[in-house]
Amino acid sequence: MASFGSKVFLLLGRTNVSGVGYRKTGNRATYATALTVNSSSTNKARGGKGSTGRRPKRGTGEPRTEKMALDQDWTSVYPAATPFRANAVPLPLRMGYPVKRGIPPEKKGNLELIKIPNFLHLTPAAIRKHCEALKPFCTEWPSALDTDAKCDELFPVKIQSTDYVSAGPSIRNPSARVVHMKVKLSSLNLDDHARKKMLKLVGDRYCKDSDILTIKTESCPLRQQNYDYAMYLLTVLYHESWKIEPWEAEKTRADMEEYSWEDSTSQKNILDTLLRINATGEGEEAEVREQLLGREEVLEYKDSVETLKNEEPSESNMLRYKEAVRKVLKVWQ
């Protein structure tokens, strides 16, 4: 057949359809311009309307917006995400930067309106329709777990993971494999020794203020694997912390987590000082020591020293220590 190449039509849709039909017979290029170009060879083959071979240009007709009723179903006009069509949206929109002493351009042929994503397919009526259909697939939250406290009590282990959605060459995101597991240590069955050992094993992963142990796993390539690894770590930590090893008996004062006043140099010092002050020589030393320990000022001194060592030093702590020392040594000034 003769080349079809230069025969063009106004509407894009037409061009595509006719292109398909004639594709088999040789190379041709379909152009979409608003002009009709004369083609000599196809006249006889077509037997077109006019003797000159030119198809009369079809007018565009009135836009669809004129025929739209006021109470039409908009969800059928824009059922899915589609670019903006000026002939199908009955709104007097204007968009664009106005030229000097002008107004924003109208919606007909406006590229700005076509470029920006529109939400015409997601009007409240459409959302309601969609949600009505989706409702049967949803489940209710159990009513007994209304407060966070109840949730924490019954379900103390929290697993946090992130999903990523973006456009690109690949839908995968390697950061999606990270899993954070958070547990409150108070909800685990640990005794005193087990708790201290667990804290030593875990180190930085524990937050003292909120009593939450966070285990972050990202070493495995898949999220399920990381989750299993996190649960495995928790299990191992728990059972290891209950184990009592023989070398744990060698724990010295320096390994203790908290400062305790009993049998400390501070106790020895204060008792020696008090003994020397009240050097009467009556009774056994041990009895006198016990007597001294039971005294109110000594107990207050013990409290102040412990708070100073265990908590962060502050004005009030120092003042308390000063007062306690004064009372113990009976220095009134």
Next chain:
Amino acid sequence: MAAPLVVRRELFSLVNILGGISQLGPRGLGACSNHRKCSQTRFELLQRPNTFFHTAAYLSSTPFTITVTDEPDTLFQKVVVLVKAHDRAVLDSYEFFATMAAKELGITMGKVFEPPKDIERLTLLKSVHIYKKHRVQYEMRTHYRSIELLHVTGCTAQVYLEYIQRNLPEGVAMEVTKTAMEKIPDHILEPMWKDHPIDDKSSK
């Protein structure tokens, strides 16, 4: 009270539902900008007769099967949806859509707020060769919107998130952070050494 068992419902096909409700036509499909679902929906819809277009009879003709399994549902204490885009107006519309969808599906919402935007700036040479003193600057602005959902079950979360993500506009990215709650596993309730004591020496 014992932990309630919430049965899990399998999603038959969200595409079918959306296709049915929105009455997708071939025209709408051809211009579909969402590449993920395009090929899938086209195949399914070509099989449906065009006579059912724009009629309510379409819905009732294809019943959607809901299968209920005994597998306990996951419980999410918090689901945080963070959307990122270059346009604030697009995020405003999307936020309206997401919040309305959550309300219609009966999901309790936490905070809905706008984290401050990030601007990434580059300074490049204006000319191809020499002219070091003349540069041109570009910037990329990323606006954020955060929507927090509280106390969502696994099924509801799956339905809501799939709905939200299918209607994500072009050029918008999303990050979903889910915090699932679980009970303490059975093997951590009691230490295993109680039955088989290893050492009886004191610790300190």
